Amino acid sequence: MSDTSGPWLVAGLGNPGPEYAGNRHNIGFMVADLLAQRVGGKFKRAQKAQAVVVEGRIGPPGPANQRVVLAKPQSYMNLSGGPVTALRDFYKVPTERIIAVHDELDIDFGTLRLKLGGGDNGHNGLKSMTKSMGPDYLRVRAGIGRPPGRMDVAAFVLKDFSSTERKELDWLVDRAADAVEALITEGLERAQSTYNT
Numbered sequence: 001m002s003d004t005s006g007p008w009l010v011a012g013l014g015n016p017g018p019e020y021a022g023n024r025h026n027i028g029f030m031v032a033d034l035l036a037q038r039v040g041g042k043f044k045r046a047q048k049a050q051a052v053v054v055e056g057r058i059g060p061p062g063p064a065n066q067r068v069v070l071a072k073p074q075s076y077m078n079l080s081g082g083p084v085t086a087l088r089d090f091y092k093v094p095t096e097r098i099i100a101v102h103d104e105l106d107i108d109f110g111t112l113r114l115k116l117g118g119g120d121n122g123h124n125g126l127k128s129m130t131k132s133m134g135p136d137y138l139r140v141r142a143g144i145g146r147p148p149g150r151m152d153v154a155a156f157v158l159k160d161f162s163s164t165e166r167k168e169l170d171w172l173v174d175r176a177a178d179a180v181e182a183l184i185t186e187g188l189e190r191a192q193s194t195y196n197t
Contacts, residue, residue, distance in 0.1 A: 007067035008058070008184050009093040010035065011084045013102040013125040015158075016074045022160035024144045025077060027173065028101040028125075031142070032070050034177045043072065049086035050075045059185040066184050069093070078124035081132030088133065098137040099180055100129060103157060107143030110168050112179055112195045115139050116188055122153075138183055142176050 012032025013025075020026055036043060039056025046053045054070040069091050073083035088098060096116070102125055107113055117135045120126035129137065147156035161169050175195070182191035 006093045006097060007055075007069050007091055008097045008099065009069050009071060009084070009087055009091060010099045010101065010180055010184075011071045011073065011080070011087075011129070013077060013080050013100060014072065015077050016072070020158070023158050024103050024161055025157040027103045027142045027144065027176070029072050030169075030173045031101045031140070031176045031180065032072050034173055035068075035070050035180060038177065038181075039068070039070070041070070043070075046071065046083075046087060046090075048090050049073075049083045051083040051087060053087065058181050064185045068184065077128075079128055080125040081128035081130070084129055085132040095133060095136050096138070098133075099140060099183055100126060100137055101140045101142070101176060101180060102126060103144045104141035105144060105146055105153065105157070107141060107145070109143050109145040109165055110172050111143035111197065112172075112176055113139075113141040113143070114179055114183060114188065114192050114195055115141070138188065140176055140179050140183070142172060 012028035014029030036054040041054035041056045043052035043054050051071045051073045056068055057065050058068045059065045071087050073080045075083050116138050120130055179195040
């Protein structure tokens with residue numbers, strides 16, 4: 001049994017810089033920002049990693065209250081693995097306490113799926129993380145749907161959410177943040193039964 005006394009590491013995946021802020025590919029950053037608000041922290045440069053982090057606690061008082069490090073890698077999506085692995089090593093986080101929050105093409109917009117391990121499904125952020133530390137981390141997959149018509153996938157994920165989607169976006173980000181908290185305080189199975197709708 002591995003040591004589970006380390007903090008949790010929640011890596012919201014996205015691209016740094018204002019030009020990417022509203023992109024579909026940046027929903028992980030949006031969820032990390034909301035979680036940072038909830039724990040009352042402000043992102044600051046990480047030591048020894050190309051990332052910004054907030055340290056805080058999630059969960060009710062008592063044994064369910066957990067230390068958490070919220071992170072936004074600043075390396076661009078396809079190099080996310082380096083910063084996440086550096087943070088894992090710095091904070092001594094067991095892999096099963098790492099949660100990647102990311103956009104997912106194969107799930108309808110507005111839908112969440114939680115899982116442990118698995119493939120990267122062509123997602124460059126996950127591909128980079130898995131290459132750096134293996135696949136056995138948790139994922140909160142926020143559905144963005146497939147591109148319309150023949151639109152290129154890369155162009156689609158780097159576009160902002162549509163005006164129709166933006167009406168639901170706050171709700172989706174809020175629900176994804178709730179799902180992260182549930183993973184940390186209740187475990188995967190209970191969180192899946194609530195959020196894998």
